[in-house]
Amino acid sequence: MASNSECDASSKLALRRVAIDTYHENVVYLNRDCALYRAEGFQALSKVEVRANGQKVLATLNVVDDVNIVRCGEVGLSEDAFLQMGVEDGHTATVSQAEPPESMAALFRKINGERLNRADFLAIVHDIAQHHYSKIELTAFVVATNRGEMDREEVFFLADAMVACGRRFDWQSPLVVDKHCIGGIPGNRTSMLVVPIVAAHGMLCPKTSSRAITSPAGTADTMEVLANVELPFDKLSEIVRAHRGCLAWGGTANLSPADDVLISVERPLSLDSPAQMVASILSKKIAAGSTHLVLDIPIGPTAKVRTMPDAQRLRQLFEYVAARMHLSLDVVITDGRQPVGFGIGPVLEARDVMWVLENDPRAPIDLRQKALRLAGRLIECDPDVRGGDGFAIARDILDSGRALASMNAIIQAQGSKGFNASQPHLGALTFEVHADADGVVTGIDNLHIARVARFAGAPKVQSAGVDLLKKLGDAVVVGDVLYRVHAEFPTDLEFARQHTQKCTAFTIGKVEELPHVFVEF
C-alpha cells in the first residue's frame, strides 16, 4: 500500500534505543497496544518513517508485546537506526506511514526480468546505501540480479552506481596501482607482499581490503595481527601519501557503502554471482582511486572458478566493465588447486607473510613466487620499466630487504601491534591430522580445509587455524602429519576435530593422479 509522507497527522512519541543489532536493516519497534499503531493500520513488516531532530529514517516495523522493550507512547529503533538519528533517548519523534523507497518500481521491474537503465541502478543503489531497503527487498534485488539477466552494460551501471553512492579518493596521480583476488583460496595473502614491494618501487598503492566473509581470514584480518587496520579516511590518505601504500580495512573509508549492505544478505545465501562480484570489486577499486589493477582469478577443482572457459568468461566481464570505468585492468588466471603458503588463519598467515618479507628459510615458496609475479605485473605498469623486467625488479626489492623496510614503515604508520614472526602466538590447544596411506598428496580441498580453520575459531580467534605440513605433490607415508590445527577454546577444538574426522581434506594417491591446471604462470 502506498502512502503519505507529507501528512501532518502523525503522533509524537518518545524515541528509545533498542539494543538489537539488526545488520544493516533499520527496524522500528512499536508496542502492540500503542494508540498510534492501532489507529494507523500499520501492517507487520510495513515501512514507516521516523522523524526527529530534522533527521528521517525509513524502517521496517516490528510489533512488541513487552513494555521492557518498548512502552506505549515510545518508538523503539534498532541500534544502527538510532545512531542515524543522532539524538538522545527520550527525544520526541514522529512516526508515519512511509512512501516506499523511490526505486521500488525499478526493483519490481528487475524481479520481473526486465533490463534496467543507468538511472534505475543509481536509484536502487542509493536507496540501499541509505538503508531504505528491508532485508526482504535486499534479498529480492540480489536474487533478481543473480543470473544471466544482468547483461554486461547493466553490470557497469551497477558498479558505477556503487561508486557514485560512496566516498572516493583522488590521489592526483596518473598511476595508482592495486591488486585483487576474487577469493576462495585459503592462505592467499599476496596483497601483504605486493603492496610493500610496489610501494618500495615508488608506486602509489592504497590497498583497502575486506574482512573474511565466509573464509578463515581476509587480508584485513591478517594485517590486523600486525597493525591497526581501522583508519579514518583522512588518516589513510596521509599514510598513503607518506609511504606510497597502506593495508587497511575498507569498511571505515565508506568507499562502497551499498556493497557492505548487500553482503548482509549475500552471505547467508552463499550468493556470489559474476555480476555482483565484478560490480563489488571494481566499484571499490575506482572509489579507492586506482588507475591500474592486476586481478587474480584462481582456478581449480575446489576454487570459486573451476574451469578455464568459466575463468575466461569472468575475465571478459571484468575487462568490459573495467574499460567502461576507465580502469586499466590486467587479469591473471592462477593455480587455485590448493591453499597458498602453509598457514590458514590470521596469525598463521601473518607469520608466512613476514617469513617471506624477512627472507626466512622457512618461508613458503609458493606464496613468495606468486607475490613476486603479481608484483612484477604491477611494476610493469610503470612506463619506465621494460616489458618482462617486472619480476626481476620485484625479486630484487624483496631479496634486498627493501620490501620489509617498506612493510615496517606501513605497519608503524598504521599503529604496530609488535608481532614477531619467529614467536607467533598460536592457539595452545592443538591436534594433528595424519596420512592414512602411503603415496603422494594429489588433492587438498580448499573449502573443507577452510571450514576446519573456521571451526577452530578463525578469523574471530586470531591465533586459531590450520598449519599445513604437506602440499600437493609431496610424498607421504602412513602416519605423517598432514596438518596441525590450533585453537584457543576446547569447544572450538572439538568442533574442528569432528570435522576432520568426517574428512581430512587431503587426497593421497599416485603422482600421475595430480590434477593439472594450465595457467599463465
Next chain:
Amino acid sequence: MASNSECDASSKLALRRVAIDTYHENVVYLNRDCALYRAEGFQALSKVEVRANGQKVLATLNVVDDVNIVRCGEVGLSEDAFLQMGVEDGHTATVSQAEPPESMAALFRKINGERLNRADFLAIVHDIAQHHYSKIELTAFVVATNRGEMDREEVFFLADAMVACGRRFDWQSPLVVDKHCIGGIPGNRTSMLVVPIVAAHGMLCPKTSSRAITSPAGTADTMEVLANVELPFDKLSEIVRAHRGCLAWGGTANLSPADDVLISVERPLSLDSPAQMVASILSKKIAAGSTHLVLDIPIGPTAKVRTMPDAQRLRQLFEYVAARMHLSLDVVITDGRQPVGFGIGPVLEARDVMWVLENDPRAPIDLRQKALRLAGRLIECDPDVRGGDGFAIARDILDSGRALASMNAIIQAQGSKGFNASQPHLGALTFEVHADADGVVTGIDNLHIARVARFAGAPKVQSAGVDLLKKLGDAVVVGDVLYRVHAEFPTDLEFARQHTQKCTAFTIGKVEELPHVFVEF
C-alpha cells in the same frame, strides 16, 4: 559455512521469551557478551538450533546489547518460536550451530535457474511450513519462482507439496463445490451469496477464505461482521455437515501452512506471480476437500489481469494444474473494470451482501447478477441439473428467500454477531467526493479506491471504507457525490482525504470513452 548438529559441545542456557512478533520467522536472541556466542563463532543472521524439552527449533540469530532483553547465560526466542518449544520461561536449553535446512541445496539450484523435481518442492515446502527458512531464504524462494522459470509441471509440484504439508478435509462425498476469485476487485463478495445459494440447493460447499492481504476487505473480514469466522477444524467440519456450507477463515484450519508463511514476504514485495497464485489457490481447495471449483478471473484496466491473452494464459495454467490434482475446474473470465456493488470495507460490503439476500430494493444489481451467474455454474456441476438451467435455479433460490434462510443458518451455527443491514454501524466521521465535471463515469480505478478505503481504516476498522454512489456509465453533473468515505478516527479520515485530493479514482468523460471488455457473461 556448514556445521555440526551432532556435536555435544553445545552449552546450556536458560530459555527466555522475547515478546517481539517476528512474523513467521524464528529468531533467537543472544547477548553479545554471552560466552557461547563468543566461543562458537556464530555469525550475524546465521542459523542456530535451540533444543529444550525434546523439542527443536531452527532460528536466525540476532545479537543483543541489552540485558533487559536477554542476559548472558540466557537464550531469547521470538514469540512464535517460544510457543513451539512448549516450555516455561527459564527452562534449560542448548544452542548449537545448525545444519542448514535440508532443502537449501534445492533452493540454491532454483536461484540459479534450474528446474526442480517433485522431491525438491516437497523438501522446500516442508521446511517452509516448519519455519526452517529465514526471511532472506523465503524471499529468495519467492523471487526465484516468480518468473517464467517455473514450468506448469513445477507449479503442480509446488501445489501438491503445499497440500502434503497441511491438514486435509475428507467429506466422503463425490461432489464438494467451491468458488474462488483471484482477487483485485474491491467489493467482490460473491462467495457470501454463492455459498448459501448452492448450500440451499443441497450441495456441499465448505468455503474457507483469507483475510485481506493488501485489499480493504477479504471474504473472511466481511463475514466476520456477521458471524465468528475463526473455527477449529472439528467445529468447521460439524457445521458443514449440518448446513451444507460455511464461510470461515482458512488460517485456523491449517490447510496450507506453507502458503501462510510465504505471504509474509510476498505482501511487502507486492508479488503475486501466476505460479504462486495457482499453487496457493488450488492447494487450499484440495486441502478443503473440494472436487469442483468455479474460478473467477476478472479483467480490466486496473484489475490484476489486464488483457484477454493474459487471462487465457492464466486460465490454462489453472486448468493444467487442476487436472493434475484431479479437481474439476470451470474458469470464468469476468468484468473487472470497476468495484462490484457499492460498499468497500467490511461493514459496507456485509450490508450489500445482506441487501441482496433480503431482496432489498437498495441491493446492488451487479453483485446480485454476478453471484447468480457463478452460483448457476456451480449448480450445473450437479449431474441432475440440465445444462443451462443453473442460473434460473439460483435465481429462484435467491428470490424465494431460501438463500437468506441458508445464510442465517450458517451465521447462527458459526456464532451470530447480530448484524442488521438496515442499520449498519458505519464510521461516523465522513466526507464526500464530488464530480468536478459534467459527463459520464468512464473509469473507476480499483487500486486507488481500495487504497482510499484502507487509509480510512479498512479492514482493521470494520466500519470504515468507501460507499460508491456512482458506477461506470452513470451520468453525473458537477457537484454530484461520487462516493462517501467513512472512518472512526480523525487521523484515518485525514489520510483518506489527502489521498482523494491527489486523485479521486473516478474518470468522467463521454459515453463513447467507456472501456469495453468482452467476457463470457
